[in-house]
Amino acid sequence: MFNYACRRAKMDKKDALDVIKKLREASPKRKFVQAVDLIVNLQDLDFKKPEHQLDFYVVLPHNTGKKKKIAAFVDVDMIEEAKAACDVVIPLLQFEDYAKDKKRIKKLAKQNDYFIAQSTIMSKIAATFGRILGPKNKMPNPKAGCVIAPKTNIKPLYDKLQKTIRILARNKPLVQLCIGREDMVDEQLADNLFTVYDQLIHHLPKEKNNLKSIFIKTTMGKAVKVEV
Incomplete structure (x- = not known):
């Protein structure tokens, strides 16, 4: 394991760039393009307290390189808009068919990264898909902007979710x-x-003090420990 210590109390962009350079040194080339993963171990958190639980979305400056598949639950008035922007469209008219086939819903959950929902049919989405999508953290989430009003332009949201x-x-x-x-x-x-x-540090109750350790690594490379 390669150990790299940041010089400042908190990481800045220059520190981040130095970490990436050290990562290159610790990661021999493979015959495939490797993912770059971030692993953060936390400390001094009591998950029984809601304020200590983390659940938020981050829009990255750059796409991660992996295309995210996005599905949309819509009523008849938004079908064409959704088809033009999303990878999969599930119209309200098909909800009854899905309700009879749980395996189909599980397959839908597995194949898609995010689900967009037309707000006017949200209760019907929850009733039909909630029991399967909910535990998988795949229900349309307002925090990510995935619950939309009728006549919303979906394409900007689709592009944003690619970096979310x-x-x-x-x-x-x-x-x-x-x-x-x-x-x-x-x-x-x-x-x-x-x-x-x-x-991350701005969502932690004690900010940097809740960080136990941070590692960054490629799929097959050595972990680079970042002391922050």
Whole structure:
């Protein structure tokens, strides 16, 4: 494991760029493009307290390199708009068919990263899909802007979700997520790393003091420990 210590009390963008350079040194090239993962171990949190639980979204400066599949639950008046923007469209008229086939809903949940919902049919979405999408953290979430009013232009939201990640820690003191791929330039990876770090500490009750350790690594590379 490669150990890299940041010089400042809190990471800044220059520190993040230095970390990415050290990551390159610790990560030999493979025959495939590796993901770049961030692993954060937390401390001094009591998850019985709602204010200590983490559940928020971060819009990264740069796409992580992996296309996110996005589905939309819509009524008849938004079908064409949704088809033009999203990967999968589930019209209200098909809800009864889905309600009879739980395996179909499970497949839908597995194949899509985010779900957009037309606000006027949200109760019907919850009744039909909630029992399966809910436990998988896939229900349309207002925090991510995924519950929309009728006649909303969906394309800007679709593009935003391509750069959106969810930071979730409600039971275990661990956050693990992908911030990019090794074929991205150093500055892009550093921007994404710093953005996640900055948002994370601002959502923690004791900010930096709730960070036990941070690692960054490629899929098959050595972990680089970042002391912050």
